[in-house]
Amino acid sequence: MLIRRPDDIPSSEITPESLYQNRRQFMGTAGALALGTVLSPAALEAMARTGGAQEDKVTPEEDATSYNNFYEFGTDKEEPKVLSRGFVSTPWTVQVEGLVKKPRPYSYDELVGKIAVQDRTYRMRCVEAWSMVIPWRGVQLRDVINRVEPLPSAKFVEFTTLFDPKRMPGQRSAVLPWPYKEALRMDEAMHPLALLATGMYGKSTLPPQNGAPLRLVTPWKYGFKGVKSIVKIRFTDRMPNTTWNDANPSEYGFYANVNPTVDHPRWSQAKERRIGEFLKRNTLMFNGYADQVASLYSGMDLRRNY
Ligand SMILES: Nc1nc2c(c(=O)[nH]1)N[C@H]1C(S)=C(S)[C@@H](COP(=O)(O)O)O[C@H]1N2
Ligand SMILES: [Mo]
Numbered sequence: 001m002l003i004r005r006p007d008d009i010p011s012s013e014i015t016p017e018s019l020y021q022n023r024r025q026f027m028g029t030a031g032a033l034a035l036g037t038v039l040s041p042a043a044l045e046a047m048a049r050t051g052g053a054q055e056d057k058v059t060p061e062e063d064a065t066s067y068n069n070f071y072e073f074g075t076d077k078e079e080p081k082v083l084s085r086g087f088v089s090t091p092w093t094v095q096v097e098g099l100v101k102k103p104r105p106y107s108y109d110e111l112v113g114k115i116a117v118q119d120r121t122y123r124m125r126c127v128e129a130w131s132m133v134i135p136w137r138g139v140q141l142r143d144v145i146n147r148v149e150p151l152p153s154a155k156f157v158e159f160t161t162l163f164d165p166k167r168m169p170g171q172r173s174a175v176l177p178w179p180y181k182e183a184l185r186m187d188e189a190m191h192p193l194a195l196l197a198t199g200m201y202g203k204s205t206l207p208p209q210n211g212a213p214l215r216l217v218t219p220w221k222y223g224f225k226g227v228k229s230i231v232k233i234r235f236t237d238r239m240p241n242t243t244w245n246d247a248n249p250s251e252y253g254f255y256a257n258v259n260p261t262v263d264h265p266r267w268s269q270a271k272e273r274r275i276g277e278f279l280k281r282n283t284l285m286f287n288g289y290a291d292q293v294a295s296l297y298s299g300m301d302l303r304r305n306y
Helices: 029-034 041-050 079-083 108-112 141-148 243-247 290-297
Strands: 093-098 104-107 118-125 130-140 156-161 181-185 195-200 215-217 230-236 271-274
Touching: 093 108, 104 108, 108 141, 118 195, 118 215, 130 141, 141 195
Parallel strands: 093 230, 130 271
Antiparallel strands: 093 104, 118 130, 130 195, 156 181, 156 230, 195 215
Protein backbone atom coordinates (compact mmCIF):
# COMPACT_ATOMS: atom_id res chain seq x y z
CA MET A 1 0.00 0.00 0.00
CA LEU A 2 2.88 2.24 0.80
CA ILE A 3 4.93 1.24 -2.15
CA ARG A 4 2.73 0.42 -5.08
CA ARG A 5 -0.18 1.70 -7.08
CA PRO A 6 -3.62 0.10 -6.84
CA ASP A 7 -3.81 -3.32 -8.37
CA ASP A 8 -5.31 -3.59 -11.74
CA ILE A 9 -6.48 -7.13 -11.33
CA PRO A 10 -10.13 -7.72 -12.00
CA SER A 11 -11.90 -8.48 -8.87
CA SER A 12 -16.13 -9.72 -5.97
CA GLU A 13 -19.42 -8.34 -2.34
CA ILE A 14 -20.90 -9.04 1.36
CA THR A 15 -23.39 -9.13 4.12
CA PRO A 16 -24.05 -11.20 7.19
CA GLU A 17 -26.26 -14.01 6.05
CA SER A 18 -29.03 -12.92 8.38
CA LEU A 19 -28.99 -9.40 6.91
CA TYR A 20 -28.41 -10.45 3.36
CA GLN A 21 -30.19 -8.49 0.72
CA ASN A 22 -29.82 -9.01 -2.94
CA ARG A 23 -27.97 -5.81 -3.63
CA ARG A 24 -27.60 -5.02 -7.26
CA GLN A 25 -25.57 -2.37 -8.88
CA PHE A 26 -26.65 -1.11 -12.25
CA MET A 27 -23.99 -0.20 -14.63
CA GLY A 28 -26.08 -0.27 -17.81
CA THR A 29 -25.13 -2.24 -20.82
CA ALA A 30 -25.76 0.78 -23.04
CA GLY A 31 -23.48 2.97 -20.96
CA ALA A 32 -20.65 0.49 -21.10
CA LEU A 33 -21.04 0.10 -24.85
CA ALA A 34 -21.25 3.87 -25.39
CA LEU A 35 -17.89 4.19 -23.66
CA GLY A 36 -16.52 1.88 -26.30
CA THR A 37 -15.63 -0.85 -23.84
CA VAL A 38 -14.77 -4.07 -25.59
CA LEU A 39 -16.78 -6.81 -23.94
CA SER A 40 -15.88 -10.45 -24.00
CA PRO A 41 -18.60 -12.92 -25.08
CA ALA A 42 -18.70 -14.13 -21.46
CA ALA A 43 -19.30 -10.58 -20.18
CA LEU A 44 -22.02 -9.98 -22.76
CA GLU A 45 -23.62 -13.27 -21.84
CA ALA A 46 -23.52 -12.38 -18.13
CA MET A 47 -25.12 -8.99 -18.86
CA ALA A 48 -27.85 -10.59 -20.93
CA ARG A 49 -28.54 -12.99 -18.09
CA THR A 50 -28.76 -10.33 -15.39
CA GLY A 51 -30.20 -7.48 -17.44
CA GLY A 52 -27.08 -5.45 -16.81
CA ALA A 53 -27.30 -5.77 -13.02
CA GLN A 54 -24.39 -6.99 -10.98
CA GLU A 55 -24.79 -9.24 -8.04
CA ASP A 56 -22.41 -10.01 -5.23
CA LYS A 57 -20.92 -13.39 -5.79
CA VAL A 58 -18.64 -15.15 -3.38
CA THR A 59 -15.03 -14.84 -4.51
CA PRO A 60 -13.50 -18.17 -5.47
CA GLU A 61 -11.71 -19.67 -2.47
CA GLU A 62 -8.61 -20.08 -4.58
CA ASP A 63 -8.46 -16.29 -5.13
CA ALA A 64 -9.12 -15.36 -1.48
CA THR A 65 -6.36 -17.71 -0.32
CA SER A 66 -3.71 -16.93 -2.93
CA TYR A 67 -4.05 -13.14 -3.45
CA ASN A 68 -3.30 -11.72 -0.01
CA ASN A 69 -1.97 -8.74 1.88
CA PHE A 70 0.08 -10.05 4.80
CA TYR A 71 3.40 -8.20 4.80
CA GLU A 72 4.79 -10.45 7.55
CA PHE A 73 4.99 -13.02 4.75
CA GLY A 74 6.07 -10.73 1.92
CA THR A 75 4.72 -7.70 0.13
CA ASP A 76 3.71 -9.41 -3.12
CA LYS A 77 0.13 -10.68 -3.25
CA GLU A 78 1.27 -14.19 -4.12
CA GLU A 79 3.93 -14.45 -1.41
CA PRO A 80 1.92 -14.95 1.80
CA LYS A 81 0.49 -18.28 0.66
CA VAL A 82 3.91 -19.61 -0.23
CA LEU A 83 5.95 -18.13 2.61
CA SER A 84 3.41 -19.02 5.34
CA ARG A 85 3.29 -22.66 4.36
CA GLY A 86 4.07 -24.62 7.53
CA PHE A 87 3.25 -21.70 9.86
CA VAL A 88 2.06 -23.38 13.07
CA SER A 89 -0.71 -21.62 15.01
CA THR A 90 -1.43 -24.27 17.62
CA PRO A 91 -1.07 -23.85 20.52
CA TRP A 92 -1.88 -20.10 20.49
CA THR A 93 -2.00 -17.65 23.36
CA VAL A 94 -3.54 -14.17 23.37
CA GLN A 95 -2.44 -11.65 26.01
CA VAL A 96 -5.36 -9.61 27.29
CA GLU A 97 -4.01 -6.38 28.77
CA GLY A 98 -4.82 -2.89 29.96
CA LEU A 99 -8.15 -1.68 31.28
CA VAL A 100 -9.66 -5.06 31.94
CA LYS A 101 -10.85 -6.76 35.11
CA LYS A 102 -8.13 -9.39 35.10
CA PRO A 103 -5.26 -8.91 32.60
CA ARG A 104 -3.84 -12.33 31.75
CA PRO A 105 -2.93 -14.70 28.93
CA TYR A 106 -5.82 -16.61 27.40
CA SER A 107 -5.42 -19.79 25.42
CA TYR A 108 -7.20 -19.74 22.08
CA ASP A 109 -9.90 -22.00 23.55
CA GLU A 110 -10.37 -19.86 26.65
CA LEU A 111 -10.77 -16.80 24.47
CA VAL A 112 -13.13 -18.04 21.76
CA GLY A 113 -14.23 -21.51 22.86
CA LYS A 114 -17.94 -22.13 23.45
CA ILE A 115 -18.92 -18.81 21.85
CA ALA A 116 -21.61 -19.23 19.19
CA VAL A 117 -19.91 -19.65 15.81
CA GLN A 118 -21.25 -17.46 13.01
CA ASP A 119 -21.02 -17.81 9.25
CA ARG A 120 -20.91 -14.31 7.73
CA THR A 121 -20.40 -13.51 4.09
CA TYR A 122 -18.95 -10.00 3.91
CA ARG A 123 -17.64 -7.70 1.23
CA MET A 124 -13.98 -6.84 1.79
CA ARG A 125 -12.71 -3.60 0.26
CA CYS A 126 -8.98 -3.06 0.29
CA VAL A 127 -7.73 0.54 0.44
CA GLU A 128 -5.86 -0.30 -2.78
CA ALA A 129 -9.25 -0.26 -4.62
CA TRP A 130 -9.83 -3.97 -5.13
CA SER A 131 -12.45 -6.05 -3.34
CA MET A 132 -13.65 -9.58 -2.66
CA VAL A 133 -16.65 -11.36 -1.12
CA ILE A 134 -15.53 -13.72 1.61
CA PRO A 135 -17.56 -16.25 3.60
CA TRP A 136 -16.03 -15.98 7.08
CA ARG A 137 -16.59 -18.23 10.02
CA GLY A 138 -15.92 -16.83 13.48
CA VAL A 139 -17.27 -15.26 16.65
CA GLN A 140 -18.68 -11.82 17.28
CA LEU A 141 -15.94 -9.62 18.68
CA ARG A 142 -18.35 -8.31 21.31
CA ASP A 143 -18.82 -11.79 22.73
CA VAL A 144 -15.07 -12.10 23.22
CA ILE A 145 -14.85 -8.61 24.72
CA ASN A 146 -17.67 -9.39 27.14
CA ARG A 147 -15.87 -12.57 28.16
CA VAL A 148 -12.67 -10.73 29.13
CA GLU A 149 -14.56 -7.99 31.01
CA PRO A 150 -13.08 -4.58 30.12
CA LEU A 151 -13.44 -1.78 32.67
CA PRO A 152 -15.96 1.00 31.99
CA SER A 153 -12.99 3.36 31.49
CA ALA A 154 -11.90 1.44 28.33
CA LYS A 155 -12.60 3.57 25.26
CA PHE A 156 -10.49 1.75 22.63
CA VAL A 157 -9.30 -1.77 21.97
CA GLU A 158 -5.98 -2.52 20.26
CA PHE A 159 -4.98 -5.74 18.51
CA THR A 160 -1.40 -6.84 17.84
CA THR A 161 -0.08 -9.41 15.37
CA LEU A 162 2.56 -11.94 16.39
CA PHE A 163 6.13 -10.67 16.14
CA ASP A 164 8.43 -13.58 15.36
CA PRO A 165 10.80 -13.01 12.43
CA LYS A 166 11.86 -16.67 12.54
CA ARG A 167 8.31 -17.68 11.64
CA MET A 168 7.33 -14.54 9.73
CA PRO A 169 10.14 -13.87 7.29
CA GLY A 170 8.72 -10.56 6.08
CA GLN A 171 9.47 -9.12 9.53
CA ARG A 172 13.17 -9.38 8.75
CA SER A 173 12.78 -6.27 6.62
CA ALA A 174 11.52 -2.97 7.92
CA VAL A 175 8.74 -2.49 5.36
CA LEU A 176 6.42 -1.64 8.26
CA PRO A 177 7.02 -0.82 11.92
CA TRP A 178 6.48 -4.26 13.47
CA PRO A 179 4.51 -5.67 15.10
CA TYR A 180 1.41 -4.83 13.05
CA LYS A 181 -1.21 -3.13 15.22
CA GLU A 182 -4.76 -2.04 14.66
CA ALA A 183 -7.45 -0.63 16.94
CA LEU A 184 -11.13 0.22 17.18
CA ARG A 185 -13.19 2.54 19.30
CA MET A 186 -15.12 0.45 21.85
CA ASP A 187 -18.49 1.16 20.24
CA GLU A 188 -17.11 0.01 16.89
CA ALA A 189 -15.69 -3.12 18.46
CA MET A 190 -19.04 -3.91 20.12
CA HIS A 191 -20.92 -3.56 16.81
CA PRO A 192 -22.56 -6.84 15.80
CA LEU A 193 -20.87 -6.77 12.37
CA ALA A 194 -17.37 -6.92 13.91
CA LEU A 195 -16.09 -10.45 13.75
CA LEU A 196 -13.07 -12.35 15.00
CA ALA A 197 -12.63 -14.82 12.17
CA THR A 198 -11.42 -18.30 13.02
CA GLY A 199 -12.28 -19.93 9.69
CA MET A 200 -13.54 -19.29 6.17
CA TYR A 201 -15.29 -21.04 3.26
CA GLY A 202 -17.13 -23.38 5.64
CA LYS A 203 -13.96 -24.50 7.36
CA SER A 204 -13.29 -24.04 11.06
CA THR A 205 -9.68 -22.97 10.70
CA LEU A 206 -8.07 -20.14 8.73
CA PRO A 207 -5.25 -20.66 6.25
CA PRO A 208 -2.06 -19.02 7.58
CA GLN A 209 -2.06 -16.47 4.76
CA ASN A 210 -5.53 -15.23 5.85
CA GLY A 211 -4.44 -14.69 9.47
CA ALA A 212 -4.55 -17.99 11.34
CA PRO A 213 -5.69 -18.69 13.91
CA LEU A 214 -7.52 -15.45 14.69
CA ARG A 215 -8.03 -12.23 12.68
CA LEU A 216 -10.26 -9.21 12.87
CA VAL A 217 -12.96 -8.53 10.24
CA THR A 218 -14.69 -5.11 10.15
CA PRO A 219 -16.44 -5.14 6.77
CA TRP A 220 -17.35 -1.42 6.69
CA LYS A 221 -13.68 -0.46 6.98
CA TYR A 222 -10.76 -0.82 4.61
CA GLY A 223 -9.12 -4.22 4.74
CA PHE A 224 -6.02 -3.03 6.57
CA LYS A 225 -8.08 -2.73 9.80
CA GLY A 226 -8.43 -6.56 9.66
CA VAL A 227 -5.32 -7.38 11.70
CA LYS A 228 -4.18 -10.99 11.35
CA SER A 229 -2.70 -13.63 13.67
CA ILE A 230 -3.63 -11.71 16.84
CA VAL A 231 -1.55 -12.33 19.98
CA LYS A 232 -2.53 -9.32 22.08
CA ILE A 233 -5.77 -7.49 22.87
CA ARG A 234 -5.31 -4.32 24.93
CA PHE A 235 -7.98 -2.01 26.32
CA THR A 236 -7.14 1.64 26.78
CA ASP A 237 -8.68 5.07 27.31
CA ARG A 238 -6.47 6.71 24.63
CA MET A 239 -6.68 6.33 20.87
CA PRO A 240 -3.86 3.85 20.08
CA ASN A 241 -1.27 4.25 17.36
CA THR A 242 -1.92 1.95 14.42
CA THR A 243 0.61 0.55 11.98
CA TRP A 244 -0.46 2.06 8.67
CA ASN A 245 -1.29 5.36 10.31
CA ASP A 246 2.20 5.43 11.84
CA ALA A 247 3.77 4.50 8.51
CA ASN A 248 1.91 7.14 6.52
CA PRO A 249 -0.58 9.26 8.46
CA SER A 250 -1.74 11.35 5.52
CA GLU A 251 -2.72 8.24 3.54
CA TYR A 252 -4.14 5.89 6.20
CA GLY A 253 -6.36 7.18 8.97
CA PHE A 254 -7.43 5.63 12.27
CA TYR A 255 -11.04 5.19 11.18
CA ALA A 256 -10.44 3.86 7.65
CA ASN A 257 -14.15 3.67 6.92
CA VAL A 258 -14.81 2.80 3.30
CA ASN A 259 -15.83 6.08 1.70
CA PRO A 260 -16.14 6.61 -2.07
CA THR A 261 -16.15 10.41 -1.59
CA VAL A 262 -12.81 10.66 0.21
CA ASP A 263 -9.97 9.78 -2.12
CA HIS A 264 -6.64 8.34 -1.14
CA PRO A 265 -4.01 11.03 -1.85
CA ARG A 266 -2.63 8.89 -4.69
CA TRP A 267 -5.81 7.37 -6.18
CA SER A 268 -9.58 7.64 -6.31
CA GLN A 269 -11.70 5.55 -3.93
CA ALA A 270 -14.89 5.99 -6.00
CA LYS A 271 -14.62 2.65 -7.76
CA GLU A 272 -13.15 -0.75 -7.16
CA ARG A 273 -12.14 -3.89 -8.95
CA ARG A 274 -13.97 -6.90 -7.66
CA ILE A 275 -11.57 -9.82 -7.95
CA GLY A 276 -12.91 -12.02 -10.74
CA GLU A 277 -14.94 -9.29 -12.48
CA PHE A 278 -14.35 -7.48 -15.71
CA LEU A 279 -15.68 -3.95 -15.17
CA LYS A 280 -15.11 -1.72 -12.16
CA ARG A 281 -18.02 -1.24 -9.82
CA ASN A 282 -18.91 1.74 -7.69
CA THR A 283 -17.61 1.68 -4.15
CA LEU A 284 -20.44 1.95 -1.63
CA MET A 285 -20.47 4.21 1.45
CA PHE A 286 -19.30 2.16 4.44
CA ASN A 287 -18.82 -0.63 1.90
CA GLY A 288 -22.62 -1.03 1.68
CA TYR A 289 -23.14 -1.34 5.46
CA ALA A 290 -24.24 2.28 6.04
CA ASP A 291 -27.69 1.21 7.29
CA GLN A 292 -25.97 -0.63 10.08
CA VAL A 293 -22.95 1.50 10.98
CA ALA A 294 -23.49 5.12 9.90
CA SER A 295 -24.94 6.03 13.32
CA LEU A 296 -21.56 5.24 14.91
CA TYR A 297 -20.19 8.32 13.18
CA SER A 298 -23.05 10.77 13.37
CA GLY A 299 -21.81 14.32 13.77
CA MET A 300 -18.25 13.42 12.73
CA ASP A 301 -16.50 15.02 9.79
CA LEU A 302 -15.60 11.92 7.76
CA ARG A 303 -13.23 13.87 5.55
CA ARG A 304 -11.14 14.87 8.55
CA ASN A 305 -11.62 11.53 10.34
CA TYR A 306 -10.61 9.36 7.37
N1 LIG B 1 -0.74 -8.53 10.40
C1 LIG B 1 -1.23 -8.09 9.23
N2 LIG B 1 -2.56 -7.98 9.08
C2 LIG B 1 -3.07 -7.54 7.89
C3 LIG B 1 -2.22 -7.14 6.83
C4 LIG B 1 -0.81 -7.28 7.04
O1 LIG B 1 0.01 -6.98 6.15
N3 LIG B 1 -0.36 -7.75 8.23
N4 LIG B 1 -2.75 -6.64 5.66
C5 LIG B 1 -4.09 -6.05 5.76
C6 LIG B 1 -4.68 -5.70 4.46
S1 LIG B 1 -4.05 -4.34 3.68
C7 LIG B 1 -5.74 -6.38 3.93
S2 LIG B 1 -6.50 -5.87 2.50
C8 LIG B 1 -6.23 -7.64 4.56
C9 LIG B 1 -6.17 -8.77 3.54
O2 LIG B 1 -6.78 -9.93 4.08
P1 LIG B 1 -6.83 -11.27 3.22
O3 LIG B 1 -5.44 -11.55 2.74
O4 LIG B 1 -7.34 -12.32 4.15
O5 LIG B 1 -7.76 -11.02 2.07
O6 LIG B 1 -5.45 -8.03 5.69
C10 LIG B 1 -5.05 -6.95 6.53
N5 LIG B 1 -4.43 -7.46 7.74
MO1 LIG C 1 -5.67 -3.75 2.12
